[in-house]
Amino acid sequence: MGELRLMKGNEVIAEAAIRCGCDGYFGYPITPQSEIMETLMTLRPWEDSGMVVLQAESEIASIHMVYGAAGAGKRVMTSSSSPGISLMAEGISYMAGAELPCVIVNVQRGGPGLGTIQPSQADYNQATKGGGHGDYSLFVLAPASVQEMHDFVILGFEMAFKYRNPVMILADGVIGQLMEKVELIDHRPRWTNEQILEISGEWATYGKSQNRKKHIITSLEMDSNTMEQNNLRLQAKYERMKEVEVRYEAIECDDADYILVAFGSAARICQKTVQIARQKGVKVGLIRPITLFPFPEKIIAQYASKVKGFLSVEFNAGQMVNDIRLAVNGNTKVAYFGRMGGIVPTPDEVEIALHQRFKN
Amino acid sequence: MSVLTERINQIIKPENLVYAKTPLLNDDAMHYCPGCSHGVVHRLIAEVIEEMGIQEQTIGVSPVGCAVFAYNYIDIDWAEAAHGRAPAVATGIKRVMPEKYVFSYQGDGDLAAIGTAETLHAINRGENIVMIFINNAIYGMTGGQMAPTTLIGQITATTPFGRNADLNGYPLKITELIAQLPGAAYVTRQSVQTPAAVRKAKKAIRKAFEIQAKKIGTAFVEVVSTCSSGWKLTPVASNKWMEDNMFPQYPLGDLKDSGRADADLYRIKG
Ligand SMILES: Cc1ncc(C[n+]2csc(CCOP(=O)(O)OP(=O)(O)O)c2C)c(N)n1
Ligand code: SF4
Ligand SMILES: [Mg+2]
Numbered sequence: 216m217g218e219l220r221l222m223k224g225n226e227v228i229a230e231a232a233i234r235c236g237c238d239g240y241f242g243y244p245i246t247p248q249s250e251i252m253e254t255l256m257t258l259r260p261w262e263d264s265g266m267v268v269l270q271a272e273s274e275i276a277s278i279h280m281v282y283g284a285a286g287a288g289k290r291v292m293t294s295s296s297s298p299g300i301s302l303m304a305e306g307i308s309y310m311a312g313a314e315l316p317c318v319i320v321n322v323q324r325g326g327p328g329l330g331t332i333q334p335s336q337a338d339y340n341q342a343t344k345g346g347g348h349g350d351y352s353l354f355v356l357a358p359a360s361v362q363e364m365h366d367f368v369i370l371g372f373e374m375a376f377k378y379r380n381p382v383m384i385l386a387d388g389v390i391g392q393l394m395e396k397v398e399l400i401d402h403r404p405r406w407t408n409e410q411i412l413e414i415s416g417e418w419a420t421y422g423k424s425q426n427r428k429k430h431i432i433t434s435l436e437m438d439s440n441t442m443e444q445n446n447l448r449l450q451a452k453y454e455r456m457k458e459v460e461v462r463y464e465a466i467e468c469d470d471a472d473y474i475l476v477a478f479g480s481a482a483r484i485c486q487k488t489v490q491i492a493r494q495k496g497v498k499v500g501l502i503r504p505i506t507l508f509p510f511p512e513k514i515i516a517q518y519a520s521k522v523k524g525f526l527s528v529e530f531n532a533g534q535m536v537n538d539i540r541l542a543v544n545g546n547t548k549v550a551y552f553g554r555m556g557g558i559v560p561t562p563d564e565v566e567i568a569l570h571q572r573f574k575n
Numbered sequence: 576m577s578v579l580t581e582r583i584n585q586i587i588k589p590e591n592l593v594y595a596k597t598p599l600l601n602d603d604a605m606h607y608c609p610g611c612s613h614g615v616v617h618r619l620i621a622e623v624i625e626e627m628g629i630q631e632q633t634i635g636v637s638p639v640g641c642a643v644f645a646y647n648y649i650d651i652d653w654a655e656a657a658h659g660r661a662p663a664v665a666t667g668i669k670r671v672m673p674e675k676y677v678f679s680y681q682g683d684g685d686l687a688a689i690g691t692a693e694t695l696h697a698i699n700r701g702e703n704i705v706m707i708f709i710n711n712a713i714y715g716m717t718g719g720q721m722a723p724t725t726l727i728g729q730i731t732a733t734t735p736f737g738r739n740a741d742l743n744g745y746p747l748k749i750t751e752l753i754a755q756l757p758g759a760a761y762v763t764r765q766s767v768q769t770p771a772a773v774r775k776a777k778k779a780i781r782k783a784f785e786i787q788a789k790k791i792g793t794a795f796v797e798v799v800s801t802c803s804s805g806w807k808l809t810p811v812a813s814n815k816w817m818e819d820n821m822f823p824q825y826p827l828g829d830l831k832d833s834g835r836a837d838a839d840l841y842r843i844k845g
Contacts, residue, residue, distance in 0.1 A: 272692055275692075280664070286654045286668065313655075420668070434655070
């Protein structure tokens, strides 16, 4: 059993990064996630593990520092909240194009624009449909607890290097600020130069020795045929993710007449709604997508022939609901309920919405 | 063997050799226009890296601009940065591998317009990197539009009647700004239009790389450059135009050579 602690979601991101042997963090302050960098600066990992922590001049600079350091084969990350992630969009696209591994944490707040510092899930489309330019996908993990904030830093780096792809942890202000018990992994050392050679020696820019060709980190290709091949390679990678990396949690779905679909803190609320509804004799289940990309479309499709309807519960105007509709493909009813502007609905509100949407 | 190669081989005999191409530059024909300064500066960087014996420890960062393909020519590891972000990319590389040599290579649009923040902040942090700045007073790559360093009256694709201060503001003397930054170790302005100038520029680039090993702050080398295509002049006329118009505004020479500042000068009293 690892060390147990009571921690805030944001703080645990920092703690997990240090413990899993992360090489560097580059970021810029923004509410509601500034504790991540503040915690790192207080813990001073550069004195122990040698992890670099740098406050950049902007989110643009942060993501391009990550680009450079990731290109060197290092395990590096950044974190921000919605407006900052928008600023990073070009850099994230470059990283996807150059196939660079990294972890990006988005502790979402409400938008559009400067919006609100209150929690939101309105960046679902941005995270799962690319967000920057070009045909690319991030590997997107949606934590619903402080423990998952911890676990997904570790899983995130694993996936980032397995697929040479940026990974996004799509959290929200609730999970970032929440305090919960968490079991921490034991400290792991950062990768040695020999390990980096073994893992990323084929492509990383650690200095060209006489006996190999130079390595170039780039997303640029002027020849259309080669560029199409590059795109096809990326698409094949995303297909592989869809085949083997889908993660979700299904709660009380087997006998359900209605299934709620919710991720992150919305799923916590829906768990309570399931109890309330079942006490009233309505058989309700919950599917919680853990990977938003790849989306758990197969399990939703399977239940589509069994249930009377799905209700997508989101802290936004209805974004994930479109992915559910695609998976359901007309085989049952799909409805949406959500709140915006930083308002977090109560379990009762969700229960009433379920009743209203499916009363006939 | 073609007649031409035969003739060339008759001329190129070991006893006639006065200069050899560094093996760090490959044999590919460069994509630069005739008379362009980029190719000359590439050669100087390659020669310095070879002479210092640091090929295995050097990582270059190429910009978005005509030099985007710098990585095709010099035989070292490279990262190609987004437009303006080379100093941030170089920072990332250097911070996780402080024992390596890292340099960025940027044009005026890249370094002094879209990437001004990254430029100033990397230098203000005193990042131990080399920054090479090719100031040709124009956006070469995108077809000759106004750059931040374009001179008043200079005709470009987006200033067809000449740069007008009322409309477009003034030429940005970013190197003078940079020389004010406490993190800058060495700031110099060079050119490569004559053999003598080339020799001086090479010395400056070598010095910049040597400073990097000392870890005393950022070494910044501006090269006042020509863009014959963008300026719509012949290579020879470009050199003359540069000397007549650019040099008075961008005078050559060292602007700073003192290492980064003593932090105590900026410390709170308690
Ligand atoms: C974000 C973004 N904006 C604009 C461009 C288009 N663009 C490419 S190069 C360039 C200007 C390059 O000029 P400079 O940096 O002076 O380099 P030069 O070609 O003159 O060497 C521009 C505007 C781009 N690639 N990316
Ligand atoms: S357009 Fe100008 S900067 Fe670009 S290669 Fe030609 S001469 Fe050089
Ligand atoms: Mg230019």
